[in-house]
Amino acid sequence: MSKDVEYGLFADFGSTFTKVVLLDLDTLTVVGRTQRPSTVETDITLALRAAMEDIRQILGGQVEYRYNLATSSAAGGLKMAAIGLVPELTAEAAKRAALGAGAKITGVYAYQLTRKELEEIEGGGLDLVLLAGGTDGGEQETIISNAEKLARLGGLRAPIIVAGNRTASDQVSAVLASGGKEHVITDNVMPEIEILEVDKVRDIIRDLFIKRIIEAKGLKNAEEFIDEILMPTPTAVIAAAKLLAEGADGEEGLGELAILDIGGATTDIHSVAKGDPTEPGLVKKGLPEPYVKRTVEGDLGMRYNASTIVKVAGEAFFRESIDSLGLDLHRAVSRFARNPESLPESEADEGLDLALARAATRVAMDRHAGRIETTYGPNGPVYIQYGKDLRGLKTVIGAGGPLIFGPAPDVILRETLFSDANPFSLRPRNPTFYLDGKYILYAVGLLSEKEPVKALKLGKKYLKRLNSS
Amino acid sequence: MKQKRVVMGVIGVDAHVVGNKLMENALRQSGFKVTNIGNFVIQQDFIKAAIETNAEAILVGTLCGHGELDCQGFREACIEAGRGDIHMVVGGNLVVGKQDFRGVEERFMDMGFNRVYPPGVSPSRVIEDLKTDLGVSQE
Numbered sequence A: 001m002s003k004d005v006e007y008g009l010f011a012d013f014g015s016t017f018t019k020v021v022l023l024d025l026d027t028l029t030v031v032g033r034t035q036r037p038s039t040v041e042t043d044i045t046l047a048l049r050a051a052m053e054d055i056r057q058i059l060g061g062q063v064e065y066r067y068n069l070a071t072s073s074a075a076g077g078l079k080m081a082a083i084g085l086v087p088e089l090t091a092e093a094a095k096r097a098a099l100g101a102g103a104k105i106t107g108v109y110a111y112q113l114t115r116k117e118l119e120e121i122e123g124g125g126l127d128l129v130l131l132a133g134g135t136d137g138g139e140q141e142t143i144i145s146n147a148e149k150l151a152r153l154g155g156l157r158a159p160i161i162v163a164g165n166r167t168a169s170d171q172v173s174a175v176l177a178s179g180g181k182e183h184v185i186t187d188n189v190m191p192e193i194e195i196l197e198v199d200k201v202r203d204i205i206r207d208l209f210i211k212r213i214i215e216a217k218g219l220k221n222a223e224e225f226i227d228e229i230l231m232p233t234p235t236a237v238i239a240a241a242k243l244l245a246e247g248a249d250g251e252e253g254l255g256e257l258a259i260l261d262i263g264g265a266t267t268d269i270h271s272v273a274k275g276d277p278t279e280p281g282l283v284k285k286g287l288p289e290p291y292v293k294r295t296v297e298g299d300l301g302m303r304y305n306a307s308t309i310v311k312v313a314g315e316a317f318f319r320e321s322i323d324s325l326g327l328d329l330h331r332a333v334s335r336f337a338r339n340p341e342s343l344p345e346s347e348a349d350e351g352l353d354l355a356l357a358r359a360a361t362r363v364a365m366d367r368h369a370g371r372i373e374t375t376y377g378p379n380g381p382v383y384i385q386y387g388k389d390l391r392g393l394k395t396v397i398g399a400g401g402p403l404i405f406g407p408a409p410d411v412i413l414r415e416t417l418f419s420d421a422n423p424f425s426l427r428p429r430n431p432t433f434y435l436d437g438k439y440i441l442y443a444v445g446l447l448s449e450k451e452p453v454k455a456l457k458l459g460k461k462y463l464k465r466l467n468s469s
Numbered sequence B: 001m002k003q004k005r006v007v008m009g010v011i012g013v014d015a016h017v018v019g020n021k022l023m024e025n026a027l028r029q030s031g032f033k034v035t036n037i038g039n040f041v042i043q044q045d046f047i048k049a050a051i052e053t054n055a056e057a058i059l060v061g062t063l064c065g066h067g068e069l070d071c072q073g074f075r076e077a078c079i080e081a082g083r084g085d086i087h088m089v090v091g092g093n094l095v096v097g098k099q100d101f102r103g104v105e106e107r108f109m110d111m112g113f114n115r116v117y118p119p120g121v122s123p124s125r126v127i128e129d130l131k132t133d134l135g136v137s138q139e
Helices: A044-059 A087-100 A115-123 A141-151 A166-178 A199-216 A220-224 A233-246 A306-313 A315-325 A329-338 A347-368 A401-405 A409-416 A441-448 A452-462 B018-029 B043-053 B067-071 B074-080 B101-110 B123-134
Strands: A007-013 A017-024 A029-037 A065-072 A079-083 A104-109 A128-131 A160-162 A183-185 A228-232 A257-262 A267-272 A282-285 A292-297 A371-377 A380-386 A395-399 A432-435 B005-010 B033-036 B057-062 B087-092 B115-117
Touching (some): A017 A044, A087 A292, A087 B043, A128 A141, A160 A166, A166 A183, A220 A228, A228 A441, A233 A257, A233 A292, A233 A395, A233 A441, A233 A452, A315 A329, A347 A401, A395 A409, A401 A409, B043 B057, B043 B074, B067 B101
Parallel strands (some): A065 A228, A257 A395, A282 A380, B057 B087
Antiparallel strands (some): A017 A029, A257 A267
16 A cells, blocks of 8 residues: 555446445556445445455555545446337437436337336336437427326336427426426437437436436435445446547547447447448448447346347257257256356356357347348349448457356357358457456446546556457 | 428339439428438338328339339328328339329329329429428418
8 A cells, every 4th residue: 555646446336246446546557356245225335335444455554545436236227218209210219318328228118108008117116217209390299198198107206308309398398397297308319310319318317317316226325435426337338438449638549349248137238339331332221320339138138038048049059059068958047047146156057158148149249230131123132231330340348247257258259240141240340359357347437537548548458358350 | 380391202122312302402492391211211111200200291202113012002001100191292203114104193193192293293393282282371
């Protein structure tokens, strides 16, 4: 420990573990790290205090922290419902806006809300509701009627962000106010067809997270020990992704990239890339893609959805890879699903874990990356691109338990790659793989708010390169 | 007077956009609120855009000659989507080969289009008709 060194303490309140990492901000070195089982049910600060005590032990005494910041995905994360009009248009735009703000989407709703959907919304334990519908000057009946229905939901206490048809916003606001609903009116997520505006909504979500949600979730008393819980954990990862891609103030970034994050409950992919066609002759169609795009696959969690992964990827995929392990596939998979906290105990378990991670990665990347569809016109085939063309990506970063603790992160990451067997899926062809082996991305995201250049250097220093592309 | 909203595009596997752009400009200059969804558009995308924008009319362009196939069932699909009332216009190279236009027009009218235009029609004529049909005052 040194009194002259500036330290930064970065905590992450996860649903399972509260993690803390201590950085030397001068040399950009990880000085210490620890994790304690989260104590959200009782008092969030119990785990935090224990972890901070661990850090004191490592340092051999008490120091001042220059920054003392946290992210949180505890207490269910930032749970949101996204409501729009047409499923592929404003409902999809609302969903993307919420995902890009680090939310956990519990439902996406289109057209007039039904009684069953309203029950879901009322009983969903939501933190926020995003209400969209109609382009500016376009359809407004649906958003007004949905606002009326939400206003009557006695059990709905979550603030409502209204980001729909501007023309309807006064009436929507009046309706929600009459039902006593806290709400914020902001710019339309889709002011015109094929135009996506998610930035304002993202900022408002972040603002409400800090002002309202931390308190509502009982995380506020952590601020006795922490300067600020700045953002939901996924938002910090998004911030890190953007910084690592773009660079900062003279410090070069890694260029357009993707991050694969495999977890027990979801498999997430972030891409920071324009995704424009990398070959001539492709016609781009569909809703425009956000430059920073996050997809969350709630059916591809390594534990909670182990059996779904088998179903989605196909049993054949698993037969090949685990026949030699002598496992009963279905029994082994349901054992994982029953015990979401279980870690692999045997070589066979490890083999199955690897197969699950590979399968989840393959499917998640298939959904995240764009695709080409061929149609035939009078002058021969026409190739239409939906989504992002990621074939030119130079960097793919792996994060999450199965990659960090598993024996073969590169084998899992290879499942993100372009394949001649499925040439219409626009995955990266020849990227360099990196591993977030020190679980540092969230800290990079937090530090990027204060000192982006240092945050970038830190990220580049601790991301471990796995291949030479 | 409230701006009238229209959705326009080129239907089917059809790369032609020049006429589409000319028509878009002419409509904008005449005071319409235009949502142009470009080329390679399928019926469902016209309808989805019309729902979100609450458009009063859909203008379908086609040049490649497959229009008759591409437009079949369009009115029915609008009805199904709750926008059966929408004004529908089609124009361009609607069919392949030299055919009597009156026959072509009749077939498209039977499909539920309100206006059908032959190749080479001037944008101003389409716009005058559209103003009449949507009840836009002429002053």
